[in-house]
Amino acid sequence: MSKRSRACDISDKVRKEVHARDGGCIFCRLGYMLPPEDEFTTTRNTLQIMHFIPRSQGGLGIPENLALGCIWHHNMLDNGNLGLHDDMMTIFEAYLRARHEGWDKNKLRYSKW
Template structure:
């Protein structure tokens, strides 16, 4: 198809054919006829919105936050204590799907293996408890789960 706004595909008795809806033609056409047509008009594409949603922005982790968390966690996975790159400081305690914010109080550092195990492994509950204790150690009594969730204004 050449994106002509008049060209459609129809079927009759389970056989497909091209049809032109242009008022001047309004008939069955060959595919090549549409290509050579002088009356062709192209479909206008809808503009793609460039603005991200507020929740998406609030739950994503900026590079500055990753660096803060990575330094706080001494460049190590909080579970197995292996040295990891700054990109591994991207684990949400409260998951993004549940509105977990991309703030240092909700983020911790974990290697890929431990992160996968914490997200959907057999030891998820135990690893979440370790992560919760780790975050409470740094933020004390100020750290509350309800403050880590995105709230719609």
């Protein structure tokens, strides 16, 4: 496994830390664009870890780059098909800034230097 792959992987320790810190979907807690009632239970009860800087762009597997999201919001963030990506990224960034002193998005990407 390459150094980049190791740096971008999310360890079990980090997964547990993110779950403990967030306790649920960061967008659902704000009541942001909730799913329709017929999808509400299924999509809100399955949580996934979302990357602020995507792994494909060298986003590190560290708590400062991660947050919990339900399937509904994770898909909405990644696919951007409702035109809400920028709004969601603003919320995501504010969430991470509030929880990590000195948070800097420039430190969330893998660099060999």
